[in-house]
Amino acid sequence: MKAAPFEYSRPADIDEACALLAADENARVIAGGQTLVAMMAMRLARPTRLIDINRIAALAYIRQENNKEGEAVAIGAITRQCVVERDALIAKSVPLLARAIPNIGHAATRARGTVGGSLANADPAAELVLSAITLDAVIEYRADGESGESPAREFYIGPMITTLPAGAVLSGVRFPIWRGKVGVGFHEVNARRSDFAFVSAAAQVELGDDGKAKRIAIGVGAATDFPLRLESAEQQLKGGALDDAKVRAALREALADIEPLEDLHASADYRRRVAVDLAARAVADARQAAQGKSHAY
Amino acid sequence: MRIKLDINGLKREVEVEPRTTLLDCLRDTLGLTGAHAGCEHGVCGACTVLFDGVAVRSCLMFAVQAQGSAITTIEGVTPGPGELSPVQDAFCETHGMQCGFCTPAMILTAHALLANNPNPTRAEIVEAISGNICRCTGYAQIVEAIALAAERMRGANRPKDAHP
Ligand code: FES
Ligand code: FES
Numbered sequence: 001m002k003a004a005p006f007e008y009s010r011p012a013d014i015d016e017a018c019a020l021l022a023a024d025e026n027a028r029v030i031a032g033g034q035t036l037v038a039m040m041a042m043r044l045a046r047p048t049r050l051i052d053i054n055r056i057a058a059l060a061y062i063r064q065e066n067n068k069e070g071e072a073v074a075i076g077a078i079t080r081q082c083v084v085e086r087d088a089l090i091a092k093s094v095p096l097l098a099r100a101i102p103n104i105g106h107a108a109t110r111a112r113g114t115v116g117g118s119l120a121n122a123d124p125a126a127e128l129v130l131s132a133i134t135l136d137a138v139i140e141y142r143a144d145g146e147s148g149e150s151p152a153r154e155f156y157i158g159p160m161i162t163t164l165p166a167g168a169v170l171s172g173v174r175f176p177i178w179r180g181k182v183g184v185g186f187h188e189v190n191a192r193r194s195d196f197a198f199v200s201a202a203a204q205v206e207l208g209d210d211g212k213a214k215r216i217a218i219g220v221g222a223a224t225d226f227p228l229r230l231e232s233a234e235q236q237l238k239g240g241a242l243d244d245a246k247v248r249a250a251l252r253e254a255l256a257d258i259e260p261l262e263d264l265h266a267s268a269d270y271r272r273r274v275a276v277d278l279a280a281r282a283v284a285d286a287r288q289a290a291q292g293k294s295h296a297y
Numbered sequence: 298m299r300i301k302l303d304i305n306g307l308k309r310e311v312e313v314e315p316r317t318t319l320l321d322c323l324r325d326t327l328g329l330t331g332a333h334a335g336c337e338h339g340v341c342g343a344c345t346v347l348f349d350g351v352a353v354r355s356c357l358m359f360a361v362q363a364q365g366s367a368i369t370t371i372e373g374v375t376p377g378p379g380e381l382s383p384v385q386d387a388f389c390e391t392h393g394m395q396c397g398f399c400t401p402a403m404i405l406t407a408h409a410l411l412a413n414n415p416n417p418t419r420a421e422i423v424e425a426i427s428g429n430i431c432r433c434t435g436y437a438q439i440v441e442a443i444a445l446a447a448e449r450m451r452g453a454n455r456p457k458d459a460h461p
Contacts, residue, residue: 001337008298008315008361030362037318037357038338050315052362082351106428108342108406111351112358194427 003040007049013056014142014169020051022144022167027051029169031078031117034109053078059116059171062087072138072174077116081128082107084115094175095289096135096184096204100127103186106194119152120170122160124261125196125222127188129156133227134202134219137175143168156226178215181207183289185282188222189274191265197222198266201278205242205286213242213287218251218279223260223271230254230279242287244280251276251283300364304329305373313360320344322360323370331371331401335430342429345402346370352409354428371401374408383453384408384446393442395433402429407443415451419444 011017021027028047030036031054039045053059061076062084073094075084084090085101104110104118104127118128119139132139132152140149143165152173155162164170188200200221208214216234221227233247233254240246260271302309304327311326320337323329323346335343337356344356347369374382384407387393394400403426410417410425417425422443423436431439 002321003316003318003359005314005316008359033359033362034339034354034357037359040316041318041338041356050359054362106342107425108345108352108354108428109339109357111348111353 001041003037004043004046006040006047008052009049010052010055014053014059014171015145017051017053017056017169018142018144018167020049021169024049025166029053029120031120032080032109032113034105034113034117035121035123036117053169061172062089064089064093064177065174069138069176071177071179073177074140074172074174075115076172077119077170078114079116081105081110081113081115081118085110093177094135095182096186096202097128097131097175099184099186100131100202103127103188103194103197103200115173116170119173120162120164122156122158122162122226123196124159124224124226125198125200126227127186127197127200127221130200130202130219130221130227132173132175133221133229134217135175135204136217137173139164139170140172140174141165141168141170147171153229159225161226178204178206180214181290183207183286183291185285185289187278187281187285189278199223199271199274199278200227201275201282203279203282203286205283205290207287207290211241211291213238213240216242216283216286218254218283220255220258220275220279223275224258225261228258233279237283242283244284247283248276248280251279255279298361300361302360302363302365303367305369311360315359315361317360318356319346319348319358319360319363319368320355322363323355323368326360329370329372333398333401335398340430341399342406343399343402345405345429347405347409350409350412352406369405369408371405374404382408383449384411384443387442387446387449388439391438391442391445393434393438399429399431399433403431403439407446410443411447411450415447417443417447 027049059076059078065074091098137152185203188197206215218230233250236250260268262268333343335341339357
């Protein structure tokens with residue numbers, strides 16, 4: 001369980017990191033390392049060079065940004081998961097993240113693990129990836145001295161596979177802020193708490209003054225190659241009161257023809273069944289939380 | 298590569314290969330074998346140390362990444378030679394260990410918890426140690442030990458003129 005030899009670089013800024021990455025096709029960027037170092041120990045990964053971005057202070061931030069698309073919370077790539085977990089702006093403006101993050105690994109891995117690392121790693125069961133897809137987050141990166149971005153829903157294309165261009169370094173992510181009577185729900189099932197989820201589900205709901213769903217977003221993770229948005233269910237449920245039977249029917253329909261992953265721990269059928277259940281619970285939680293809110297927060 | 302570390306309050310300088318994990322550096326280069334090598338890929342928690350005061354898995358980072366950082370291992374939690382920290386004492390008293398393999402990591406994790414949360418609930422203690430596997434005790438006595446240590450440390454920190 002020892003990593004193969006590699007060269008180590010600690011660039012001072014992200015453009016230097018990009019240059020190092022461009023110079024060696026077997027180089028890898030290391031952020032928190034909570035997946036990569038384990039992969040290297042098992043020699044499933046053998047990078048020739050590690051480009052350590054942990055000390056690029058400009059990549060550690062949580063701040064509100066307002067631009068043409070509206071209000072968003074921007075999070076820098078090397079922001080530690082434990083920092084997001086306890087951040088007041090996140091709790092207020094991206095409550096789904098505050099709910100999802102305690103499910104990532106354990107306290108000791110969240111102390112090192114970063115937001116950007118998890119987003120770039122693209123594990124099908126990653127809570128951060130599910131949150132990004134559910135909330136229509138935008139992934140930001142740098143390559144060749146230029147900035148680029150991609151909607152999370154186009155960024156993920158397979159298990160551990162993203163459309164991040166070769167030589168690019170993920171620099172941050174923006175989560176749009178929903179205002180109004182907003183509630184969130186998050187559920188996952190795993191063998192032991194904090195292990196990889198077999199299925200996870202996230203929901204965010206905004207209720208109008210009539211108590212009907214003005215906006216609704218539902219995502220399911222870990223069940224398929226990468227997390228899914230259940231758009232057809234969202235469309236059916238939008239404008240309705242989100243009563244349980246209708247929610248379940250819509251979810252069942254939306255999940256009817258997904259192709260769930262299958263392994264030793266959970267069959268495809270099990271994953272589909274549980275996905276319906278967890279998503280229904282997530283929507284119910286989100287609705288209740290939104291009802292409990294009288295005004296914008 | 299040459300790196301400088303602050304290990305248990307002492308400045309140390311060591312020569313390591315980039316691929317040397319912090320865990321191997323502590324054990325093999327610095328002789329601090331209280332950091333245990335269980336799985337060496339991040340699942341057991343036996344290698345936990347305090348990195349700038351925060352509990353982390355030392356097998357999941359390379360020593361070169363720790364350049365300039367302060368690291369506390371189990372060897373560094375005792376107040377003086379021949380003494381035990383309140384957490385260590387509590388583990389002895391409540392039989393919080395059997396074989397002892399998980400123990401240094403459990404104790405450091407408890408120290409990190411109690412530094413931020415002097416009065417944890419049972420659920421918070423369970424959550425804090427949930428990343429540390431123990432194959433012997435069944436965890437009950439470990440939870441008890443941390444609760445006992447917390448109680449004593451709260452008492453010890455009280456200002457002299459505080460009312461009981
Ligand atoms: S040895 Fe580090 S987690 Fe097991
Ligand atoms: S006391 Fe033996 S593993 Fe915990």
